[in-house]
Amino acid sequence: MEWFLLQLPGHTTHRLQPLDKAFFKPLETNYTQASERWFRSNPERAVTQYQVARATKCSIWKSATIETAINALRSSGVWPVNRHVFNYSHFVASEVLRPSVNPTSEASRLGN
Numbered sequence: 001m002e003w004f005l006l007q008l009p010g011h012t013t014h015r016l017q018p019l020d021k022a023f024f025k026p027l028e029t030n031y032t033q034a035s036e037r038w039f040r041s042n043p044e045r046a047v048t049q050y051q052v053a054r055a056t057k058c059s060i061w062k063s064a065t066i067e068t069a070i071n072a073l074r075s076s077g078v079w080p081v082n083r084h085v086f087n088y089s090h091f092v093a094s095e096v097l098r099p100s101v102n103p104t105s106e107a108s109r110l111g112n
Contacts, residue, residue, distance in 0.1 A: 022072030023063060030059035 034055035038047075077085035 016076055018069075018072035018076045018078055022068055022075055026068060027059055027063040030062045031055055034058050 038051055038055060073079040074082075075085070077083065
């Protein structure tokens with residue numbers, strides 16, 4: 001079995017992870033809507049773990065669709081594979097992690 005080490009450019013994983021791109025935002029929106037509906041219909045009641053669980057369940061069922069999965073994989077370029085889904089400007093933030101000084105020239109300048 002062969003193993004490959006893959007390093008993603010820093011500050012870019014939010015663009016490359018399908019769940020971040022297409023699932024968590026709809027989940028958050030659906031959860032907020034379910035919670036607001038509950039609060040409007042139960043203004044005097046305290047929220048319990050049961051209401052949180054119910055709102056979460058309903059939100060997941062609305063968010064976790066085949067269409068969402070397909071859009072997530074497509075938008076991140078995972079499937080179908082699309083190397084051109086991003087351009088260089090999308091990865092500029094990763095440049096801050098590159099060393100600004102060439103270590104070999106710095107060592108020679110210091111006499112090492």
